[in-house]
Amino acid sequence: MAANIFFAFRRAIFTIAKLILPLGGLYMLMPSKSRAKTNILKFKSEDQVAAALAKYVADLSVKNIKEKGSFSVVLSGGSLIHTLRKLVEDPYKNDVEWSKWLIFWVDERVVPLDDPESNFKQAMDGLISKLPVPPPPPNIYAINDKKSPKDAAEDYEARLKNLVQTKTIPVSKASGCPKFDLMLLGMGPDGHVASLFPSRPQRKEKKKWVTFITDSPKPPPPRITFTFPVINSASEIAMVVTGPEVADAVKVALGGGRGWGGSTLPCTEVSAEGELTWFLDKDAASKL
Numbered sequence: 096m097a098a099n100i101f102f103a104f105r106r107a108i109f110t111i112a113k114l115i116l117p118l119g120g121l122y123m124l125m126p127s128k129s130r131a132k133t134n135i136l137k138f139k140s141e142d143q144v145a146a147a148l149a150k151y152v153a154d155l156s157v158k159n160i161k162e163k164g165s166f167s168v169v170l171s172g173g174s175l176i177h178t179l180r181k182l183v184e185d186p187y188k189n190d191v192e193w194s195k196w197l198i199f200w201v202d203e204r205v206v207p208l209d210d211p212e213s214n215f216k217q218a219m220d221g222l223i224s225k226l227p228v229p230p231p232p233p234n235i236y237a238i239n240d241k242k243s244p245k246d247a248a249e250d251y252e253a254r255l256k257n258l259v260q261t262k263t264i265p266v267s268k269a270s271g272c273p274k275f276d277l278m279l280l281g282m283g284p285d286g287h288v289a290s291l292f293p294s295r296p297q298r299k300e301k302k303k304w305v306t307f308i309t310d311s312p313k314p315p316p317p318r319i320t321f322t323f324p325v326i327n328s329a330s331e332i333a334m335v336v337t338g339p340e341v342a343d344a345v346k347v348a349l350g351g352g353r354g355w356g357g358s359t360l361p362c363t364e365v366s367a368e369g370e371l372t373w374f375l376d377k378d379a380a381s382k383l
């Protein structure tokens with residue numbers, strides 16, 4: 096009798112496990128974007144995107160500084176800096192606690208920091224140089240522009256490891272990667288994000304936090320870039336995408352389906368640990 100109960104119990108456990116485990120496996124196989132909460136915000140104009148983005152960033156700054164005394168923000172280059180312009184206007188300019196910000200770059204062109212192609216220079220000119228002084232400036236983590244792309248990537252990764260060790264940046268329990276508070280991403284017409292391009296192997300990198308590319312299809316060719324494990328470990332990600340030239344890639348990213356030539360686009364792999372929010376203007380959203 097006791098043996099029968101034991102075997103019935105064991106059979107029941109096996110049956111439940113057989114039902115549950117494949118579901119768990121399926122969950123892990125799901126594209127990461129299906130796991131994150133995704134918000135899609137559409138605006139009539141780029142100017143409205145800029146207004147909404149400034150409020151979103153300022154609100155996250157207040158929340159994070161209140162909770163833990165700092166706000167880590169990862170910038171992209173390209174059009175993003177222009178769309179962030181309202182952050183350095185009233186009412187945010189004087190209200191944001193800039194001295195508590197830690198600023199990083201999701202990708203950087205390996206050129207001198209004073210070169211017009213440098214993402215750092217674009218952010219300095221369009222944003223950081225416009226901050227009120229005082230209060231003290233934010234903490235800025237630019238790349239070492241005296242190194243080769245490979246060495247610059249290794250150097251940036253070593254600095255991230257140090258910031259994680261000193262608990263300046265928390266670590267994601269899920270991935271073991273640094274967990275930034277906010278990742279601000281742009282997207283090219285080919286669906287690239289950071290310097291992770293459709294036809295380049297860097298988008299598949301799973302071990303390194305920062306990698307390099309010497310043949311970027313978009314000039315300049317030498318760049319360093321965060322990898323997807325780091326990007327997707329962020330608490331919040333904003334995809335800031337405007338203009339008619341990105342409409343096809345937006346359709347692929349948000350409408351489902353594959354990119355040109357049947358391959359997936361890098362932008363479809365973006366997913367935050369918290370929320371992923373798309374900021375689109377009318378032109379970018381025109382094919383949805």
Ligand SMILES: O=C1O[C@H](COP(=O)(O)O)[C@@H](O)[C@H](O)[C@H]1O
Binds near residue numbers: 289290
């Ligand atoms: O080269 C780059 O391109 C992307 C997209 O730029 P956009 O001007 O089309 O918005 C940018 O996000 C990335 O940081 C940059 O290095």
